[in-house]
Amino acid sequence: MNDWIAIGALALVGLLIPLGMMAVSYLLRPSVPETNKRATYESGEVPTGGTRVRFNIQYYMVALLFLVFDIETVLLFPWAVVYLDAVESDAVSLTEILGPMVAFVVILLVGLAWAWRNGAVQWAQTPRQVESDR
């Protein structure tokens, strides 16, 4: 027997089950049209607008910055854990332990400084404000 037949059968079943459930519920359910059913679901709160809201672009900016420094922490944490043990052992020198991480942090600092200086953390400036600052 070819393996692919089993795989194909699985794919077929996987497709049929949800489709079948939807079809069955479509056949069984009572039809009561109502506007609230079309409203946006906001955990029970009264919805304040549609789903297609425009977010300020600076949310993304903050999110990006957060992501960068979050990952930095992820890398720093295990390094900090093994740091003392590594210093005590003679296998590696201090520069070899400290050097890469210092370089890493320096690169991040340069990035942070640049973002800061270029106004990435300043909130909500209209184009006119940016223009007057320049």
Add this chain to the structure above:
Amino acid sequence: MAVFDLPGWTGLAPALILAATALALFVVDSISPRSANRALLAGVSATGALASLAVAVWFIAAGVGQGGIDGLGVIDLFDGQFVVDAMALYFMIVVAVVTALVSVASYDYMADHTYQAEYYSLLILAATGMSTMAAANSLVTIFIALELTSLPSYALVAILKDNRGSVEAGLKYFLIGALSSAIFVYGVSLVYGATGHLQLDAIAVALEEDVADGFGGLLGLGILMLIGGFAFKTASVPFHFWAPEAYEGAPAPISAFLSSASKAAGFVIAFRVFTTAFPLEVTGELIGLDWTLAFVILAIVTMTVGNFAAATQDKVKRMLAYSSIGHAGYALIGLAGLTVDGGELVMGAAMMHLLVYGFMNTGAFLFVALAEYWGVGRTFEDYNGLANQAPVACFALGIFLFSLAGIPPLGGFWSKYFLFTGAISVGTTSMLLVAAALVVNSALSLYYYSRLVKAVWIEESVVDRDTLAQPTGLYAAIVFAAVMTVVLLPAFGPVSETAIDAAAAVI
């Protein structure tokens, strides 16, 4: 030479210098974010690129990556995650040269634009990625380098924020790029699944040791997906869709950068992965066919699509974009022509072609940059009669175009000639087919290249133009590229030797 005494990680110096340059640019911009000292920024970028070039040349001259008595051997870094050999250095040189040219040319081109510092730092960051790619020796580092190249490229294409074409091109580039990256990563995971390794040599060893027995289809699919990733980077059909639009929408120096350096980087990584990780014989037994077949198909389709589409374009930049796709097809011959017991000749030829291409294609795009700087328009008609106002630049353009078409005695002829003879010497039916396609497409390419030459030199101008400015940076870059296109030909002996040696070393 002092290379001996340096610690191993300095082997990556060409890439590290570029990274440091990018950081320096950020520092410069942090100090005075609101005033753009263009000369300083362009100067720092060009200096960094040239320093990287110098170090790479020095390494090659000192014998890094060469075996034997005077050679210093291949430098292995971080447990084989990176490798600095002749091929890596060769492509670091290509990248550095193109970066330097583009930096110099951008000085004039970007004169009235905002985001100067960002432009240069992104440029250098992308160059860092390409340089790193040349040395990457594991699927992980390859992917990281690939992304380090791609992300700044997306931003660079879209850097003309007020230009709809630029932004649209950037977005398209990004979307196709994301799709291709996804395919590539999937491929990486499949290869890992089949062999249990990410480091290229280790994959080869695993294949030799029959670890992947029974996973032929899986491995094959993985390899094919890796090919997809490289095809995106090198703008090969069918992953080329981003290229015409990105090249057309992007600032012309960036088009030059992407179509030359980025393409070269894509090729080096393809060369390395396929020569190191997937030895033809073992892999062939596993997946039931030679993976060169994929490249044969890609090469033929790519050069045909690129050249045919270029033939009927109205806009110069778009024509060059398609021609760049065509040239990717030529360079793919380097992989298509690999055989179990050789192929260094044809791969060396492909490497040579990429070097020559680095000059002639960059030069051609820089001429377009010059035309955009003058504001003469985008179509062939708009270029009519430019030779009257700017004979030097137009002469250089003639050199670039004829070299791209492969007219003797220019550099482009020789690299194509080597590709052709290399393909013939392999001698299989499919390679003869590839060689035939190369000839037919070159002939066709002469048509549209000479169309541009005709427009510039022979046709009368449609509108009356005033005298055109002669921006120093752009002119210098164009003239230098033209001189190199010509000078490469007496220097072809050493170049071809280096390229073929480098190719032989990895095979």
Add this chain to the structure above:
Amino acid sequence: MEGAFSYAPAIAAFPLVAFVVALAFGKYMPKKGALAGILATAGSLLLSVVMLVAVASGEVYHGTIYEWAVGDALTEVGADGIEFTFGILIDPLSALMLVIVSLVAFLVHVFSLGYMNGEGETGLPRYYAGLGLFTFSMLSFVLADNLLMAFMFFELVGLCSFLLIGFWFRTRSAPSAAKKAFLVTRFGDYFFLIGVVAIASTFGTLQFAGEESFVAAAETAIADGTTLFGFGPETWVTITGLLVLGGVIGKSAQFPLHTWLPDAMEGPTTVSALIHAATMVAAGVYLVARMFGYYAQSPTALSIIAFVGGFTALFAATMGVVKDDIKQVLAYSTISQYGYMMLGMGVGGYVAGVFHLMNHAFFKALLFLGAGSVIVLMHHEQDMWKMGGLKDKAPVTYWTFLAGALALAGIVPFSGFWSKDEVLYDALIVGLEQPVILAAYAMGLLAVFFTGFYTFRMVFLTFHGEPRTDTAENPHSVGWSIKFPLVVLGALALLAGVANLAPVAKLTGMDITYLEFWLDGEYGYVEGLTYHDYHELVAFEEGYISSETVTMLLGAGLSLGLAVAGAVTAHVLYNVPEPTRHTAKLGGAYDVLRSNYYQDEYQVWLAEGLTLPLARAADRFDQTVIDGVVNGVSTASLFGGDRVKRIQTGIVTNYAALLVAGFIALLLVLGFIGGWFL
């Protein structure tokens, strides 16, 4: 003597410099470039004599100057590389030829002072530049050590003849004659080129001399019996030899490619002298002598050479009988005399052929220059019927011309007798065993009579009798520059025979056959290029009538008798105060001879009736089919390009879809081939 040979390239280079000088500065120089040419050819002559002396002292030279292409090539005999070079070969043959060529060129230059400058011609820098280039080409051709280099300069010689024959390009006839000379010789050279390629691809070398030569390679091939391109080795050597012979026949004006030569008389007479005596026409025979070792290996080729030579000798001599123009007579005599040389070469008489080549160079240069002198005397009148009685008015011209005529007719003891007799003797002894050669010999012998006749007809009509026109009554005077070359050449025409008095040597037993010793390696020699090497190669048997001496005396007596008979006939008919035409006696033959056996007519028909329609058909094929295909391809390409362009819709979702579709297509193809889905 290595030092002397290092100046060898200068022999050819001097005239080249003269060419450049005359072309660039001739206009501003006092004699319009003549002096540069005279100096250059004098230098060449001097150096040639030095070479001759060097060879006489036992040295030879064979060296490569410049190697312009080296290639890997698998040739038919298995040599795996080929080199194309420029090199110099100085052996007895080429040293001798160098002296002949440079001497004649020098004298022609001097003569030109009187003939061209003195007559107030315009365009003189062009003339002297042409002469310089001509001399350069011929000297380089003589120096050549390989067939390809020889071919190149052979072609250059042809080009120069084109330029010089058409010197008076404003007339109607000169350009046409120049074109004819160019095209007819080109027709022969076409075969020559194929021959060069054939030899190169067979043996992988084009050298004339040494271990690496194609001659030696051919010898090895014949010895080993190697099959070459599906032929036996001897057959193949014959074929390639005959292909090269095509060039010789064209240049040396042998039947049927002789038609250009009479027309070439349209050029200045000095040019005719140069062409006929030392350069263009001589080039063909020299080439045969140069690669004689190759021909010697093919009896068939030799027989063809001999037969063509003998036939041409007779054929041309008969036509010369009825010509009125003094230069035309000389032109046909040239064709005829080169026929003798070919006959000599063809029967294996290498020495005889070269001997006649040398003697002919002197006396034919003399005759042409003499004719030039006559033309000057006659105010550019060339019709012999309008001359007469010039004997007393121009004694120097007369006596020297007479010496040349006696040599041409082959009257003892003038040089022409000795060499022509040797040619005929060699032909006779081979002919006694070979019927074909005997036929060639018979024709050659018969031609002797005609030669004697037309030569003296020319002499008597021109110089004897009463002056028939006013100009003949009061001739123009000639200067020293005309007389000097005539005297030098007159002396040579008388004495050059001393070089090889073979009959005398045989009768008396004295060792005075110097030329034979010269060519046989008594002095300097190159291995394999000597007379006895050749003689061993030639497969002809020789026979004698009773004994060698008797045969020789018989042959010599016969030819001398015929020559004298011809001269006497001319004397009877034309050496009268008022000679008349005797054409009526010839009857219908006169028309045939007058029309040169209708050779031109059939060749013109070949060109117009056969080649032209063919060319038209080819043109139509090119215009319709070929161009149609080309245009179709370009249309199809552009159409295809237009379609391909449309894949790029501009909508990014389409791209993604196409990308994935393309990827899946690739996956299906590869997966299907690789069997991943099983």
